[in-house]
Amino acid sequence: MSQRLRDTTNIIVPSGSLGAGIRAEHIDAGIAAGAHGIACDAGSTDSGPAYLSSGKCKYSKAAIKEDFRVLMLAQAKANIPLLVGSCGTSGCDMALDWTRDIVLEIAREHGLSPKIAMLYSEQSPALLTTRASEGKVTPLPPLTGSGIDLFGECDHIVALMGPEPYIAALEAGADIVLGGRTTDTAVLAALPLLRGAGKAASWHSGKIAECGGLCTTHSREGGVMIRVGKDAFEVEPLGNVSRCTPFTVSAHMLYENSDPFLLTEPGGVLDVTDAIYEAVDERVVRVTGSRFHDKPYTMKLEGAGRGGFQTIMFVGIQDRAVCAEVDLFIERMHKALCERVKTTMGLPSDAFDISLRPYGWNAVTGMPVDDGAAPPREIGLMFVATAPSQDIATQIAKTCNPWFFHMPIRPEVELPSYGFPFSPSETERGPVYDFKLNHVVHVAHALELVRTEYVNLKEAAHA
Amino acid sequence: MPKLSEVCHHVRSKNAGPFWITLDFSFADQQAFDRYCNAPAFDPATIGQTMNVDASLVKVFRVPKLRVVKVSYPRRKPQGGMLERDMHGGQQYVRFLDLEMA
Numbered sequence: 001m002s003q004r005l006r007d008t009t010n011i012i013v014p015s016g017s018l019g020a021g022i023r024a025e026h027i028d029a030g031i032a033a034g035a036h037g038i039a040c041d042a043g044s045t046d047s048g049p050a051y052l053s054s055g056k057c058k059y060s061k062a063a064i065k066e067d068f069r070v071l072m073l074a075q076a077k078a079n080i081p082l083l084v085g086s087c088g089t090s091g092c093d094m095a096l097d098w099t100r101d102i103v104l105e106i107a108r109e110h111g112l113s114p115k116i117a118m119l120y121s122e123q124s125p126a127l128l129t130t131r132a133s134e135g136k137v138t139p140l141p142p143l144t145g146s147g148i149d150l151f152g153e154c155d156h157i158v159a160l161m162g163p164e165p166y167i168a169a170l171e172a173g174a175d176i177v178l179g180g181r182t183t184d185t186a187v188l189a190a191l192p193l194l195r196g197a198g199k200a201a202s203w204h205s206g207k208i209a210e211c212g213g214l215c216t217t218h219s220r221e222g223g224v225m226i227r228v229g230k231d232a233f234e235v236e237p238l239g240n241v242s243r244c245t246p247f248t249v250s251a252h253m254l255y256e257n258s259d260p261f262l263l264t265e266p267g268g269v270l271d272v273t274d275a276i277y278e279a280v281d282e283r284v285v286r287v288t289g290s291r292f293h294d295k296p297y298t299m300k301l302e303g304a305g306r307g308g309f310q311t312i313m314f315v316g317i318q319d320r321a322v323c324a325e326v327d328l329f330i331e332r333m334h335k336a337l338c339e340r341v342k343t344t345m346g347l348p349s350d351a352f353d354i355s356l357r358p359y360g361w362n363a364v365t366g367m368p369v370d371d372g373a374a375p376p377r378e379i380g381l382m383f384v385a386t387a388p389s390q391d392i393a394t395q396i397a398k399t400c401n402p403w404f405f406h407m408p409i410r411p412e413v414e415l416p417s418y419g420f421p422f423s424p425s426e427t428e429r430g431p432v433y434d435f436k437l438n439h440v441v442h443v444a445h446a447l448e449l450v451r452t453e454y455v456n457l458k459e460a461a462h463a
Numbered sequence: 464m465p466k467l468s469e470v471c472h473h474v475r476s477k478n479a480g481p482f483w484i485t486l487d488f489s490f491a492d493q494q495a496f497d498r499y500c501n502a503p504a505f506d507p508a509t510i511g512q513t514m515n516v517d518a519s520l521v522k523v524f525r526v527p528k529l530r531v532v533k534v535s536y537p538r539r540k541p542q543g544g545m546l547e548r549d550m551h552g553g554q555q556y557v558r559f560l561d562l563e564m565a
Contacts, residue, residue: 045481048543048550142537251529254487258479258535260526364554386545435481435541
């Protein structure tokens with residue numbers, strides 16, 4: 001067995017996302033192994049724009065509360081800091097406040113009195129418009145343009161923070177730091193950077209551990225601990241079942257990254273081109289050789305806004321004539337439905353959209369099926385109407401209902417009846433949301449667009 | 464000529480943020496990686512054609528240590544909009560499985 005790294009900063013990363021489930025024994029194992037802090041991410045854009053636009057959390061309050069309860073009790077017992085980034089999925093101000101209220105509820109229930117820092121990184125359209133007009137907002141591919149025309153279309157815009165606001169809060173004595181939108185990596189790198197660990201090792205370890213146990217052999221068996229030194233770091237699982245191997249650890253650089261070697265962060269670029277991953281023993285991996293190139297400070301912007309509204313219907317079809325010629329059927333039905341909406345409701349064709357998606361055929365890609373593909377035994381046909389209001393979307397569905405229910409593949413065929421699973425047959429989906437921004441804002445220093453507040457627990461207790 | 468699904472032991476796709484899809488083509492052994500990592504199937508032009516995206520924006524990386532070819536391309540529409548059919552991009556790899564490997 002190789003000698004373990006010395007003088008490291010040890011961070012428990014309990015989960016890839018707060019709310020997915022954390023087990024107290026894993027946290028206890030990390031504390032017993034010498035953890036200096038606990039850090040975790042609670043958000044992402046991965047589930048789509050609805051969470052940022054609406055400000056609502058993807059997970060239930062119960063799921064978030066249970067994970068926080070485990071972490072807050074461990075924080076109080078071990079007296080080590082707890083950092084949580086991108087609170088409430090999107091990390092916008094309302095999602096962060098929602099998270100704060102859960103934390104306060106737990107503090108009251110368990111008689112805890114941690115010093116809590118709140119880091120807000122939501123940005124106003126007005127401020128960004130000013131910055132953009134000064135040339136300080138630039139697009140990332142595939143988008144072009146300064147974003148000036150897009151800020152007003154967003155319900156919420158957040159700027160991804162780096163580790164500096166977390167470091168400032170820890171220096172001010174915070175026990176718990178609740179962050180708005182932050183890069184996953186920065187939340188994990190903050191405490192190692194504060195305690196003097198190497199820059200590249202801190203960032204790279206943060207990247208490897210961002211999804212908790214995903215860099216191990218058993219990704220559902222708990223998170224990991226990173227031990228970060230000057231020029232190297234080690235990563236090991238918190239659970240007994242899992243192992244870290246050079247393959248599982250290095251393969252994580254591929255995950256959800258468009259580039260496997262370079263990772264742009266707020267104050268620079270992590271470069272793992274020459275990183276070396278070595279087994280320390282059968283469950284611990286050491287990483288050396290990563291580099292960090294300092295760059296002018298930028299914060300990535302995420303913005304989402306509400307578009308139209310949708311109403312959906314769904315039928316199951318086993319009719320053999322339809323299954324033999326799905327594409328022809330869809331084409332004819334789509335044309336018939338659009339015509340019917342235009343003539344019956346008087347809507348111009350650019351005022352609504354009807355999308356027909358045959359599940360069991362090409363619904364997932366929407367792209368042509370290979371010539372000569374075998375016919376499906378059945379398809380689930382989804383009807384999606386999009387319109388400027390919920391009422392119009394639903395009226396479109398109701399107008400289309402008899403045709404969607406009964407339309408034969410050929411006019412001379414007796415009316416078939418396709419298989420509706422629901423009554424009423426139409427379901428209102430609510431608004432459609434869109435990501436609007438893929439830009440960065442250039443700032444003079446890391447705290448320029450971040451607002452830090454400290455929670456007064458006494459006042460909060462009376463609230 | 465073998466198909467991609469016959470020479471790769473694992474293929475996956477996923478969002479890389481709301482505007483990009485990334486694909487990882489993982490080979491079972493060094494020999495297979497060396498033989499196929501530069502196959503025409505991994506040309507930006509082929510990828511652009513297969514997924515109906517602009518080939519000039521397609522990025523291709525070869526990661527010899529992991530025996531992986533990584534391909535990234537911009538989504539035709541940002542994730543989650545009106546016509547979204549694969550929110551996490553997790554099924555986008557399937558169209559590549561039948562590409563022929565020279």
